[in-house]
Amino acid sequence: MRKICVFIVLFACLQAFGLPHYELNYRLGGSAAMMMRDDKVDQWIQRPTFGGQFAVEFLPTGRWKSLQQWNNASIGVGASYLNLGNDHYLGSAFAAYGYINQPFYNGSHFRIGVRPTVGLAAVNKTYRNTLPDDVAPYSTAKQDGKLIANWSIGSILNAYLAMELYMDFPIKDGWAIRLSGGWQHISNGSFMQPNSGYNLFGGELGISYAPHDILSDKSACPEPNVPKKLYDDVDKPWAVEISVTGGAKQNYYRDNINGQQFFGIATMKASAYWVPVSIFRLGAGFDAFYDGYYRSVNDEFAAENPEGTPITYFGKTYLRESKVKNCFRMGVSIQPEFMIGHLTAGLHVGFYLFDPIKNLEPYEAVKANGGEPLHRGLFYAYDFSKASNYEDGWCYMQFVLKYHVLDHLFVQLGLKTHGVRAEFIDAGIGVSL
Numbered sequence: 001m002r003k004i005c006v007f008i009v010l011f012a013c014l015q016a017f018g019l020p021h022y023e024l025n026y027r028l029g030g031s032a033a034m035m036m037r038d039d040k041v042d043q044w045i046q047r048p049t050f051g052g053q054f055a056v057e058f059l060p061t062g063r064w065k066s067l068q069q070w071n072n073a074s075i076g077v078g079a080s081y082l083n084l085g086n087d088h089y090l091g092s093a094f095a096a097y098g099y100i101n102q103p104f105y106n107g108s109h110f111r112i113g114v115r116p117t118v119g120l121a122a123v124n125k126t127y128r129n130t131l132p133d134d135v136a137p138y139s140t141a142k143q144d145g146k147l148i149a150n151w152s153i154g155s156i157l158n159a160y161l162a163m164e165l166y167m168d169f170p171i172k173d174g175w176a177i178r179l180s181g182g183w184q185h186i187s188n189g190s191f192m193q194p195n196s197g198y199n200l201f202g203g204e205l206g207i208s209y210a211p212h213d214i215l216s217d218k219s220a221c222p223e224p225n226v227p228k229k230l231y232d233d234v235d236k237p238w239a240v241e242i243s244v245t246g247g248a249k250q251n252y253y254r255d256n257i258n259g260q261q262f263f264g265i266a267t268m269k270a271s272a273y274w275v276p277v278s279i280f281r282l283g284a285g286f287d288a289f290y291d292g293y294y295r296s297v298n299d300e301f302a303a304e305n306p307e308g309t310p311i312t313y314f315g316k317t318y319l320r321e322s323k324v325k326n327c328f329r330m331g332v333s334i335q336p337e338f339m340i341g342h343l344t345a346g347l348h349v350g351f352y353l354f355d356p357i358k359n360l361e362p363y364e365a366v367k368a369n370g371g372e373p374l375h376r377g378l379f380y381a382y383d384f385s386k387a388s389n390y391e392d393g394w395c396y397m398q399f400v401l402k403y404h405v406l407d408h409l410f411v412q413l414g415l416k417t418h419g420v421r422a423e424f425i426d427a428g429i430g431v432s433l
Helices: 002-016 039-044 363-368
Strands: 026-037 049-058 074-083 092-106 111-123 157-170 175-187 198-209 238-250 262-277 280-291 328-340 343-354 395-406 409-418 421-432
Touching (some): 026 074, 111 175, 262 328, 395 421
Antiparallel strands (some): 026 198, 111 157, 175 198, 238 262, 238 421, 262 280, 343 395, 395 409
């Protein structure tokens, strides 16, 4: 069964980028890593993070034009292991992922580029299995000034994102030494609380081997098959897309009026794109969001809580009444997207036109106002570096992946954030008109 699963994953990668099965060039690579984390988990760190990875990379060929247009970029699948520096509270992470190796410069003695990565990571230590049996759930009890449970991760399975800068130094006969460094992120996008996640920064040293390296051996990519133009002309310079996605998220893990619950989330996007070249397009669109979490009540003096005891320890949005209106937000966004074969990836940045909860954040400011909403326009001052800790602000971002299964039908995966903090992950379908 394991071999079948591996074959299916590799076959899907080949199909996604149109690689002819009979013309397969690849590279094998492995590396060891040393990482440093952000200050959210410093209290548990006993030693540096270390680990390693192994990857199989599929090199472009004369018939793999969609990647040749990206300076002979390549795609790969890999797996990695990380020991997070504290066996009891942090444990280890195991990740499986796909990536794109995007070169800036491809020389015979030196290569440099970036490697964006998306996948899944499993961790063996979460909040739930690090909380002592004699301590009540959702506790902030401390021992020797330190929290006694891992409040950074609430789920075993998480999303894995990375962006690394790499340098390759070819040695001989397809062998090369690789140096790389960058950022890695592990979290579940607020699907399950707590979820501050891990941000890791560090470097790797490794070696790779390409049995038939077409980047060094030009005869592997015959001249007649090389595209005459770096970018193809486009048949349709404009495109319109509509997508609908959905999912779920949990309320903050110490909002205990009704215990932890899952709330539905959804996104609808309508976008128009200008397509100047075959590898890039620039769009603008209308976005509508639904986040069911904002029907929950956390005002400590709300009618649902007549004793006035604290029912939230988040201190973000001051919700006195359960209103459906609070769950909806709408905005417009700029949507640059990059295209490789059937795959499209983009970062959408927008601002809210309709946001009923903006006047209910931050919690302490509304509470000091007697529980009455604030009065803000479309744009207002807030600390973007603290976005989603105390308030979302007027700006939002979405990381979006799309894969066209048919000419006019695609599947979509998205991550919505405010600053560096995720609001939710959603998935669904869309149509191209």
